[in-house]
Amino acid sequence: MSPPLLHVSDLSVTFDTGGGLRPKKLHALSGLTLTVDRGEIMAIVGESGSGKSTFAKMLLRLLQPTAGKILLDGDDVLKRERRASKAYRKRVQMVFQDPFGSLNPVHTVGHHVERPLAVHHIVPKAQRRARVLELLDQVGLRPADAYIDKLPQDLSGGQRQRVAIARALAPDPDLLVADEPTSMLDVSIRMDVLRLLERLRHERGVAIVLITHDLAAARYLADHIAVLYAGKLMEVAPADELAKHPRHPYSQLLVAAAPKPGGTLDAELPARPGLPPNVDPPPGCPFAERCLVVHEACVTPLPEHVLAPGHLVRCHALSASMQRNSNQ
């Protein structure tokens, strides 16, 4: 069996913070293990401080993990190369959150999309313009020749994000990392961009890691949703399953907090208030101090319960209830 496209294991990043001579350790990501298959869309959700953007930076090799492995096609990339090679960058591309900041205002649309083709020597110079037009067409900027010579300022937010996606696709990557690709866009056009990503996955088989705090978007687009809290994986599940039957108490909190037409603010949130304990975190479950079903086992390392293929829950309360059920 061929290895999955991306497998990260025990990925951790800690930063020293404050404290002068005895700095505290900020755990941005601790022991993340996750697999993304070819052509799969994996959404990473969690609140601020959950480590989702840190994970994106590590996949792009903008940040060196403190520990752990990144396997691309089974190849241990961190071991082989300290800094990301051009070959790695060609295979893993990024779509940034802010299409107003990620495009250079003095360069045309065509220039942005052509750069990766030139840098990675993908298309001979004479044919580049044709290839750029093709890419623009693929991301729905039609007719492409009306867009190729425009400057970012001439485009709307949605159109700019399409240019950013075309640029990311230019080197024909296997994995696209999209960090909140629609949060800066107007509500009425967000779906267009999500649907474009979905179409590109079908047409080109590109896998996507979608970083978002919008559970609704994750549910719509992703095959699987991974829930992070304070840098630790809490639950991974098929997207619809996670939205409908979240099993981890933190996933349940995220689902309960998502705004929904017809809902009210009256419903009590199923958690105590608190912040992710990233600095010198306590052992065991980081969510324990906010959790309503916390018990004494929660200070011990997180368990791993595989409830179904592709559905992993790391929660001691679940261990206890499974124990009870099996005793009955």
Next chain:
Amino acid sequence: MAEPLLVVQDLSVGYVQGDGSVIRAVEDISFTLNRGETLGLCGESGCGKSTLVYGLLRTLAAPGAVLGGSVMLDGHDLLAMHDEGLRKLRWKTASIVPQSALNALNPVLTIRAHVRDTLVAHGEFSRDVAERRGAELLRMVDIDPVHLASYPHELSGGMRQRVALALALLFEPPLIVMDEPTTALDVVVERSILRRVRELQERLGFAMLFITHDLALLMELATRIGVMYAGRMTEIAPVAAFRGGGMHPYTHGLFGAIPPAIGEDRIPTSIRGNAANIAAPPSGCRFHPRCDHAIASCSVDVPALTRCAPNHTVACPIVTGTDA
């Protein structure tokens, strides 16, 4: 009986360009806000919702300017007032919770200093009063009063937004404007803050103008919702009237564009085209180039807000049947 607090009539607000031309960002908007009520203003970026609110409070910086109309707040004619009268009125009668509390708070002042400065500006010089009031306010928004000594950068995003809320409550004004106060926060923090806002509103009885682009959020928070498109109000109605998706085609489109987080497996759809360019708005109904129901007259006649049910007005002749 609902008592009007804020009455806005035919308000137009715009931006004066270098060449003397004017971009009319808000055109002929009228609405009434009752005491203790929450009116949600919703629309995409550039629809004029912030311009409208900052214009009516006369806090819009040049080149922004009010072009016409009238605004009555708690019996005061805001557009006719002198600056000094207005200065006294602000914060005491209407306060603002801004979108980015980090930018709204002074990075070199403690929270205590923010409270004191505001009190001093309104003639209250006692340190004891400032200390007591500051502690009281922080407790109201679930922050430990020890943070009176904290600087803004020492607080998390959620705490900063709570501080901004506490400051807005300083004189318990009858009107609080919330300009996307939770957009920068994640859903869990957002929800706990909004729940607190609602509790405080029930206790203190202030009215809210709540600006957001998050229609789903307004459905849970607001009493009434006003939907704006390209500087014009397209629909105003009580929340219940929006449960079925509203009447205006643009409102329909907005609801259709929100993917459901839980429950039904509806496939969301976006509205075709892009938001109208406010500098050169389409003729007639500004939404007509993106509307699936548009007829020939839509590109010519400016639709008026027309009553289609009690408390429910819509600016679309097709849904109100007044195009004859």
